[in-house]
Amino acid sequence: MNHGIPQCKIDEFDRMVRAFFDLEVEKKLKIRRTEGNSRGFAHDELTKRTPDLKELYDYGHSNPDDPTHKCVDGINQLPDEEDLPGFCEAISEYYAECSKVSACLLRAIAKSLGLDPNAFDESFGDTHTSYLRLNKYPVKEGVELWSDNHSNPDELSSNEKLLGVNRHFDAGALTVLRQDDQVSSLQVNVNAHKSSKPHWVDVSPVKDALTINVGDMIQVLTNDEYKAPEHRVLASRNKVRYSAPFFYNPSFTAKIAPQTSGEGEMKYKELSWLHFRLSRFAGDHADTGKKDIQIADYRITK
Ligand SMILES: O=C(O)CCC(=O)C(=O)O
Numbered sequence: 001m002n003h004g005i006p007q008c009k010i011d012e013f014d015r016m017v018r019a020f021f022d023l024e025v026e027k028k029l030k031i032r033r034t035e036g037n038s039r040g041f042a043h044d045e046l047t048k049r050t051p052d053l054k055e056l057y058d059y060g061h062s063n064p065d066d067p068t069h070k071c072v073d074g075i076n077q078l079p080d081e082e083d084l085p086g087f088c089e090a091i092s093e094y095y096a097e098c099s100k101v102s103a104c105l106l107r108a109i110a111k112s113l114g115l116d117p118n119a120f121d122e123s124f125g126d127t128h129t130s131y132l133r134l135n136k137y138p139v140k141e142g143v144e145l146w147s148d149n150h151s152n153p154d155e156l157s158s159n160e161k162l163l164g165v166n167r168h169f170d171a172g173a174l175t176v177l178r179q180d181d182q183v184s185s186l187q188v189n190v191n192a193h194k195s196s197k198p199h200w201v202d203v204s205p206v207k208d209a210l211t212i213n214v215g216d217m218i219q220v221l222t223n224d225e226y227k228a229p230e231h232r233v234l235a236s237r238n239k240v241r242y243s244a245p246f247f248y249n250p251s252f253t254a255k256i257a258p259q260t261s262g263e264g265e266m267k268y269k270e271l272s273w274l275h276f277r278l279s280r281f282a283g284d285h286a287d288t289g290k291k292d293i294q295i296a297d298y299r300i301t302k
């Protein structure tokens, strides 16, 4: 609510998201993501090495002068303008609006901790490496799709693995999520930071509101004052669901370390966002059997 994004831009964006997924599959496959380019269309995404039941399209930051960005993120791939007139304009405008909302939230978070509102700016600024993802969760009928309260995703049977998106923490700083207000299937594990077993609670959409999620980088920057929630998406059972998370990410030169106003002890060692992103990205695209990198790997233990 009160996010400041003009309703006409949201309406046009929503229309384009649906029109994009309605394109013939050949047109979407022409702009498919590849191992060397993480931008574009995919229907074979893995989260925690399990297949997600969805189609997606990723569109990200562009900084053609930065060679690092090219090798990490690839290049945006857009459908032909004749196939989808107005798509590029609608998503780039919505992307810019989400960047503004995120920068504003970041300042508010810094302020809430007694820090200078611009305390986190140097890790983001104009070279933030954010991206916008469009999701379509198709209807999956006829199977018992999930069961609750597993502590270890590897214990799930193959049917139970049929989630829209498996349990995870968002790796970046903030996620600005546009949810379909007709379908509720996003869930948060309210016990993620306790030792008790998972307890999944619905994060139901609220009309005209954006859902804001804190990611791992904010958890580190705020020295655990803000904790990233673990979440997942159930497969859609009755109705197709669309969603669009905008992932607000630091710049690739950013070194992320706790920023505290007082004498408090630092709970994390400094980490490189570029290194973290590269490691996570490798995990989402390959089934190597190696454990994903986590911020817990940077936690300072006594
Ligand atoms: O579709 C959603 O509501 C959220 C998706 C999500 O958590 C993600 O892509 O990281």
Ligand SMILES: [Fe+2]
Pocket: 168, 169, 170, 231
């Ligand atoms: Fe997420």
